Amino acid sequence: MAPDSAGTVGKALELLTCLGSFPHGASASQLAQRVDYPFSTVYRLLNTLVSTGYASFEPETKHYRLGLRVFQLSHQVANARGLNGLALPVLETLTAATGESSLLSVLDGERHLTVHKVDGPQFRITTDPGDHGPLHTTALGKTLVAFSAPAHREHLVTTLALPAQTPRSITDRATFVAEIERVRERGWATQDEENDVGMAALAVPVVAPGGRLLAALAVAAPVFRRSAQELEEFLPALRDAARQLALQLPPR
Amino acid sequence: MAPDSAGTVGKALELLTCLGSFPHGASASQLAQRVDYPFSTVYRLLNTLVSTGYASFEPETKHYRLGLRVFQLSHQVANARGLNGLALPVLETLTAATGESSLLSVLDGERHLTVHKVDGPQFRITTDPGDHGPLHTTALGKTLVAFSAPAHREHLVTTLALPAQTPRSITDRATFVAEIERVRERGWATQDEENDVGMAALAVPVVAPGGRLLAALAVAAPVFRRSAQELEEFLPALRDAARQLALQLPPR
DNA sequence: AACCAGTTTCCATTATTTGAAAGCGAGATG
DNA sequence: CATCTCGCTTTCAAATAATGGAAACTGGTT
Numbered sequence: 001m002a003p004d005s006a007g008t009v010g011k012a013l014e015l016l017t018c019l020g021s022f023p024h025g026a027s028a029s030q031l032a033q034r035v036d037y038p039f040s041t042v043y044r045l046l047n048t049l050v051s052t053g054y055a056s057f058e059p060e061t062k063h064y065r066l067g068l069r070v071f072q073l074s075h076q077v078a079n080a081r082g083l084n085g086l087a088l089p090v091l092e093t094l095t096a097a098t099g100e101s102s103l104l105s106v107l108d109g110e111r112h113l114t115v116h117k118v119d120g121p122q123f124r125i126t127t128d129p130g131d132h133g134p135l136h137t138t139a140l141g142k143t144l145v146a147f148s149a150p151a152h153r154e155h156l157v158t159t160l161a162l163p164a165q166t167p168r169s170i171t172d173r174a175t176f177v178a179e180i181e182r183v184r185e186r187g188w189a190t191q192d193e194e195n196d197v198g199m200a201a202l203a204v205p206v207v208a209p210g211g212r213l214l215a216a217l218a219v220a221a222p223v224f225r226r227s228a229q230e231l232e233e234f235l236p237a238l239r240d241a242a243r244q245l246a247l248q249l250p251p252r
Numbered sequence: 253m254a255p256d257s258a259g260t261v262g263k264a265l266e267l268l269t270c271l272g273s274f275p276h277g278a279s280a281s282q283l284a285q286r287v288d289y290p291f292s293t294v295y296r297l298l299n300t301l302v303s304t305g306y307a308s309f310e311p312e313t314k315h316y317r318l319g320l321r322v323f324q325l326s327h328q329v330a331n332a333r334g335l336n337g338l339a340l341p342v343l344e345t346l347t348a349a350t351g352e353s354s355l356l357s358v359l360d361g362e363r364h365l366t367v368h369k370v371d372g373p374q375f376r377i378t379t380d381p382g383d384h385g386p387l388h389t390t391a392l393g394k395t396l397v398a399f400s401a402p403a404h405r406e407h408l409v410t411t412l413a414l415p416a417q418t419p420r421s422i423t424d425r426a427t428f429v430a431e432i433e434r435v436r437e438r439g440w441a442t443q444d445e446e447n448d449v450g451m452a453a454l455a456v457p458v459v460a461p462g463g464r465l466l467a468a469l470a471v472a473a474p475v476f477r478r479s480a481q482e483l484e485e486f487l488p489a490l491r492d493a494a495r496q497l498a499l500q501l502p503p504r
Numbered sequence: 505a506a507c508c509a510g511t512t513t514c515c516a517t518t519a520t521t522t523g524a525a526a527g528c529g530a531g532a533t534g
Numbered sequence: 535c536a537t538c539t540c541g542c543t544t545t546c547a548a549a550t551a552a553t554g555g556a557a558a559c560t561g562g563t564t
Contacts, residue, residue, distance in 0.1 A: 007551070008521065009297060012261040013304040017321065020328040029541065038523050043543075045261060052265040053361060062542070066329045068360045071367075073272040074326030075382025077318045080275045108320045109305060115323075130327025260520075260552060281510060290554050295512075314511075 011037060012045045016054055016066075025063035082249035083115045090248070091118040091217075094241040098234045100221040101125040104206075104245070105140040107148060107213070108132065110160060112141045115215065123222055126196070134195065136176055137165045139203035142189035143216040146180045147205040153180070168194045188235060192228035200228035202235070206242045208251045215249065217242045263289060264297045268306055268318075277315035333358075334466075334501035335367045342500070343370040343469075346493040350486045352473040353377040356458075356497070357392040359400060359465070360384065362412060364393045367467065375474055378448070386447065388428055389417045391455035394441035395468040398432045399457040405432070420446045440487060444480035452480035454487070458494045460503045467501065469494045 006014065018035050019026070026034075032042040046064050049055035053069035078084040083106075091102040101120040105112040111132040119125055127133065135141030135156065145156050157180055162171045170176050183189040191201045203218035219234050270287050271278070278286075284294040298316055301307035305321035330336040335358075343354040353372040357364040363384040371377055379385065387393030387408065397408050409432055414423045422428050435441040443453045455470035471486050 007300060008260050009264040009300045009552095010304060012264065013300070013306055017304070017325070020325040023328055023332045025332075027541085028543095039542095040523055040544090041521080044521085048259055048261045048265070052262060052269070054265055065332060066325060068329070068358065068365055069269065070322060071326045071329045071333075071335060072360070072365055072382050072384070073269070073318055074323050075380070076272045076275055077320070077323045079380075079382075080277075080317060081323075083323060106320065108324070113320055113324055128327070128331075130324050130331075132324070279510075280512095291511090292513095292554055292556095293552080296552080 011035075011041070012048065015042060015045050016049060016070075019049075019055055019064060019066050022065065025058065025061070025065035027062055028064065031064065080250070086248060087245055088116055088118065090241050090244050091116055094118075094217075094219065094237060095120055097237045098219050100219050100226065100231075100234070102241075103127060103140060103201075103218045103220060104215055105133070105144065105218070106215045107144040110156070111135060112138065112144050112216070114140075120221070122225070125220055134163075134165060136160055136162050137169045137191065137195040138218075139189045139191040139201040139220075140216045140218045142180060142183050142191070143203040143205050143218075144213065146183035146189065147207065147213045147216075149213070165195050166193055166197050168192065170194065188238070190228045190231065193223060198222055198224070200226065200231060202228070202231040202238065204235070204238050204242045206245045206249065208246055208249070210251060212251070214246060217245060263287075263293070264300065267294065267297050268301060268322075271301075271307060271316060271318050274317065277310065277313070277317035279314055280316065283316065332502070338500060339497055340368055340370065342493050342496050343368055346370075346469075346471065346489060347372055349489045350471050352471050352478065352483075352486070354493075355379060355392060355453075355470045355472060356467055357385070357396065357470070358467045359387075359396040362408070363387060364390065364396050364468070366392075372473070374477070377472055386415075386417065388412055388414050389421045389443065389447040390470075391441045391443040391453040391472075392468045392470045394432060394435050394443070395455040395457050395470075396465065398435035398441065399459065399465045399468075401465070417447050418445055418449050420444065422446065440490070442480045442483065445475060450474055450476070452478065452483060454480070454483040454490065456487070456490050456494045458497045458501065460498055460501070462503060464503070466498060469497060 015035055018031060028043050028046055032039040046055060050057045053067045055064050056067040057064050087104060091104060094102045095118045099120055102118045103114055104116040105114045112135060114127050114129055114131050116129055117125060117127060133141060135145050145153060157177055162176060164171050170179060188204045199220060200223050201218045201220035203216050205213055206215040206217055208214050217238060219231060219238060221231060267287055270283060280295050280298055284291040302309045305319045307316050308319040309316050339356060343356060346354045347370045351372055354370045355366055356368040357366045364387060366379050366381055366383050368381055369377060369379060385393060387397050397405060409429055414428060416423050422431060440456045451472060452475050453470050453472035455468050457465055458467040458469055460466050469490060471483060471490060
């Protein structure tokens with residue numbers, strides 16, 4: 001488990017990932033600076049990425065951006081893992097019932113990855129599908145940690161960095177351990193201005209019939225309308241939606 | 253203009269692409285066989301892909317599949333290129349108006365890549381977002397060729413392979429050249445059982461204000477309900493929808 | 505208990521990547 | 535108009551990192 005020893009391929013993939021953080025593309029020199037590899041290395045790697053369709057190159061601006069192959073492949077992932085639109089109606093129903101935004105996330109390494117969201121009628125949430133979020137300051141994250149396989153949970157709980165996102169974030173390990181334990185006991189997690197000032201959320205796990213954790217489902221609202229505690233009245237609706245999702249998502 | 257895809261990185265990316273063709277994952281040996289690299293090479297590459305999140309590995313089945321990073325990155329592509337859900341309502345309106353399925357595709361190398369589709373109420377189309385299709389046997393493909401930049405169009409028209417998909421497919425180069433020219437003159441393309449037996453389609457280009465080709469938009473129907481010619485009555489609705497899309501999609 | 509198909513690890517060989525430096529433009533400056 | 539400057543592109547000897555055959559390993563089957 002060494003900190004990944006970057007070979008050539010590792011560099012290429014890191015570069016590709018880095019390309020993703022420039023929505024409007026970037027020049028070879030910008031990218032070289034960002035990933036901190038020698039310029040000519042980056043230049044050559046970019047050519048390879050372009051020739052395989054993973055990146056595209058605009059001659060007029062000399063900018064590189066992510067290519068269509070990424071888009072195409074993602075549909076395979078989405079279909080195979082049930083991250084495609086099929087889950088959306090459940091979130092829409094949930095939002096209709098609660099009047100607040102719904103979010104569906106999965107565990108992705110040491111962060112959570114938002115898969116779907118449906119904005120409430122009153123409020124647009126800043127998290128979008130494809131966005132990552134921390135595990136220790138979000139209702140979704142806490143839920144995903146609390147209900148992942150014991151070994152993995154242990155690993156996360158003890159090694160996760162706990163930087164503060166807001167003054168209310170949990171930054172103390174003992175407190176975090178206790179919080180996760182509480183989430184496990186209750187079966188749901190909250191977040192009260194721990195990730196964004198002014199926002200609260202309530203999340204429950206989506207577990208397959210076999211007991212395996214598939215995702216986490218949350219309702220989020222601005223605190224001026226619903227306090228974290230008031231959100232708890234949505235628990236039955238949330239659990240119901242999670243149950244439906246569990247049947248719909250592929251078991252593994 | 254190096255057609256070579258040699259190089260370690262090229263192999264890794266080809267392997268990644270190959271993974272995309274196994275929706276339910278594949279074992280290392282299956283993949284090695286498919287891409288025809290030595291087994292140990294494939295094995296090492298797979299490890300790198302997994303450690304970067306581009307692939308995931310299920311220890312219980314020893315199967316590899318595409319990882320969440322692909323999904324995450326694709327949202328960057330989709331947002332930057334207007335391939336996200338924003339275009340969908342236009343297709344939905346079109347399908348509501350015509351009663352037939354709508355499709356939106358972009359040019360991806362020597363194929364077209366379907367970005368969105370909306371099924372008609374009577375019929376489910378077999379093409380899905382993320383699917384590739386040939387350029388010479390589809391209305392979408394012909395349109396994309398006919399309205400791409402002159403130099404590129406020339407290249408495609410003269411070098412594309414023209415394999416038959418059905419008995420009606422265009423397989424003769426001269427015929428194809430003439431067909432593309434006709435599409436350019438009329439401003440729209442049809443397909444009459446040239447790609448799938450029993451299906452016809454009508455497509456128009458989506459061109460940015462600057463004249464640059466952005467995508468192609470099509471209506472498709474089974475011929476027993478609408479002949480290719482009967483589809484032409486939808487031209488005004490199609491053009492209208494294409495105009496709306498042109499304003500909505502980002503200019504480049 | 506021996507067998508087999510697939511997976512994981514190892515290592516000497518060698519091809520591949522590397523990155524400084526030298527060409528190119530194209531746009532800015534004197 | 536000549537010169538400078540900055541960023542993109544290509545080259546090439548040095549050395550690093552990929553290669554792939556083979557051997558150890560696993561676990562399921564005859």
